Amino acid sequence: MFLKNRWRRVKLYYINKALFFSLVFFVLIMLLLFPLRKNCLQLALNLVGDYVGDSLMILSEGLPSAFFPWVQTGYSQEEGWGVWGEQAVRVLTGVKISDPFSLLYAELNFAQAQTAAGSLAFSVPLVEEEGGEEDFYLPSQEQELEDWLTIPEDEFPPVQLNGEPMIFVYTTHNAESYRLSQGVPRLEGKNGGIAAVRQVLVKALESKHGLKTEDSEVIHDYPDFTKAYFNSRQTVKKSLREHPKIQVVLDLHRDAGLKKRADTLVRIKGKDCATILIVVGTAHPYWQQNLAFAQKIERKANELYPGLIKCVRLFKNRTYNQNLHTRALLLEFGSDLNKEEDAVESAKLLADVLAAVLKSE
Numbered sequence: 001m002f003l004k005n006r007w008r009r010v011k012l013y014y015i016n017k018a019l020f021f022s023l024v025f026f027v028l029i030m031l032l033l034f035p036l037r038k039n040c041l042q043l044a045l046n047l048v049g050d051y052v053g054d055s056l057m058i059l060s061e062g063l064p065s066a067f068f069p070w071v072q073t074g075y076s077q078e079e080g081w082g083v084w085g086e087q088a089v090r091v092l093t094g095v096k097i098s099d100p101f102s103l104l105y106a107e108l109n110f111a112q113a114q115t116a117a118g119s120l121a122f123s124v125p126l127v128e129e130e131g132g133e134e135d136f137y138l139p140s141q142e143q144e145l146e147d148w149l150t151i152p153e154d155e156f157p158p159v160q161l162n163g164e165p166m167i168f169v170y171t172t173h174n175a176e177s178y179r180l181s182q183g184v185p186r187l188e189g190k191n192g193g194i195a196a197v198r199q200v201l202v203k204a205l206e207s208k209h210g211l212k213t214e215d216s217e218v219i220h221d222y223p224d225f226t227k228a229y230f231n232s233r234q235t236v237k238k239s240l241r242e243h244p245k246i247q248v249v250l251d252l253h254r255d256a257g258l259k260k261r262a263d264t265l266v267r268i269k270g271k272d273c274a275t276i277l278i279v280v281g282t283a284h285p286y287w288q289q290n291l292a293f294a295q296k297i298e299r300k301a302n303e304l305y306p307g308l309i310k311c312v313r314l315f316k317n318r319t320y321n322q323n324l325h326t327r328a329l330l331l332e333f334g335s336d337l338n339k340e341e342d343a344v345e346s347a348k349l350l351a352d353v354l355a356a357v358l359k360s361e
Contacts (some may be wrong), residue, residue, distance in 0.1 A: 023111050057184075059117075069346060089173075134284045139176035159358050165214040166338040166358070167205060167241045169198050172232040172321070174219045176254045185256065189222040193340045198252050200344045204351030209316040211355060214239060214246075233321050240324065247358065249328035250292075254343065255335040266307035266340060268349060272344035274334025276350060281318030282328075289326035297329075301353045308349055 116335060159166065177192035179185055186192060198215055205211040216239070219230035232251065240246060258264060264275045278294045280287060294312045303311040322328040331350075334344035 003297075007266045038076050045336035050085050073161050082326055092271060098222050102315045106230045112162060121295060145200045159211070159361070161213060162210070162246045163214045164292070165194070166241045166244050166246060167200055167211060167213040167250065167354070168215070168236070168243070169213060170216040170218070170232060170235055170239075171195060171198055172218075172219045172228050173225075173253055175221055177336070178254065178334070178339065178340045178343065179336050180261070185336040189219065191217060191219065192256050193343070194252055194333070196340055197254075197347045201250075201252070201347040201351055204348050205354065206304045209351060209355035209359075211358065214243060229319075229321060233324065236321055236328075246325070247327055248354065249321075249325045251330045253330060254338070255332045258337060260337045261335075261337040261339075261342075264310070268305050268345075271345050272339075272342050273305075273308060273349060274338045274346040276334075276346055277310045277332040279320065279330040279332060280312065280314050281320040281322050282314055283317050283319050286323060287327050290322045290328060294329055296357050297353055300357050301350075304353055304356065308346060308353070 018029060171191070171194050175186040175188050175190060175192045175194060176194040177185055177187050182193050202215045204215045205213045216235050218231075218235050220235065221228035239251075254274075255264060263343065266273050267277050278298065280291050280294055291312070291314070298309045298312055320328075320330045322330070333346055
């Protein structure tokens with residue numbers, strides 16, 4: 001019995017020793033192959049597109065066990081490759097790599113998928129967020145509720161191809177511009193690049209789709225930027241009083257604070273287009289009707305031009321003048337890092353989407 005126990009201990013000793021040296025050997029091999037693995041991965045990422053590489057690095061930081069921990073940050077990219085890389089991955093997998101969380105949404109069935117025009121289109125789950133673009137909303141303004149125009153969804157008048165305006169488009173922050181076109185993010189006291197986007201949208205709605213549209217060139221954000229939304233609210237109310245059959249009210253903006261142009265870029269019909277973010281403020285009683293219309297636009301855009309709508313985002317403690325009309329929305333066309341042409345192309349596509357939504361009712 002003594003010899004048997006001793007023999008068992010000897011076997012365990014050598015087994016553990018073998019395991020130990022096997023582990024050491026494995027670590028040494030991994031260290032020796034580390035540069036090769038990194039170079040091979042780098043080459044693969046170059047072939048797929050730098051944009052994919054950026055997204056993998058983002059995912060690797062949050063999910064190290066699922067992706068490549070040896071991917072280094074600071075990986076360079078060519079924006080052209082990035083656009084094609086994102087589109088290819090989205091078509092093949094249904095995952096939008098510029099939003100790494102979309103992978104989790106898809107795997108956990110959080111995304112709402114729909115098959116349309118032969119493509120899968122995903123809608124990011126709505127999250128009500130704090131902050132957002134400041135609209136200087138004051139609680140004392142709630143007394144104006146009785147003056148707000150509220151049209152029940154089933155009482156909207158039929159689409160008019162002529163006659164009174166159906167759509168009103170304006171810009172609260174007129175100075176907003178695109179660095180790659182205007183050279184600066186804002187043209188103080190003037191109508192900046194976003195005004196050109198507004199004009200193209202109006203022209204496309206009227207000339208291509210016959211939808212009578214009114215727009216305003218009134219400058220609201222100068223000389224006092226903090227009164228921009230107060231000023232634009234007066235413009236919207238004036239338009240609604242003069243044209244009570246208006247069905248849609250759109251406030252055009254462009255985003256800011258992003259790291260690169262590719263973050264708000266999508267390739268559609270062979271052209272670079274700025275992605276459009278739809279913003280809904282929830283600090284008023286009718287915000288759910290605004291949201292319902294925003295989701296209609298998002299669904300139709302996903303059918304016609306997948307990728308055009310970045311997402312629909314809710315913000316607490318914000319109104320953005322959406323309390324004036326149940327189909328009032330704030331649209332952000334790309335960011336200050338885009339070219340004006342990117343946003344102009346998006347405006348043309350959005351006109352198609354809006355026309356399809358209105359004419360299908």
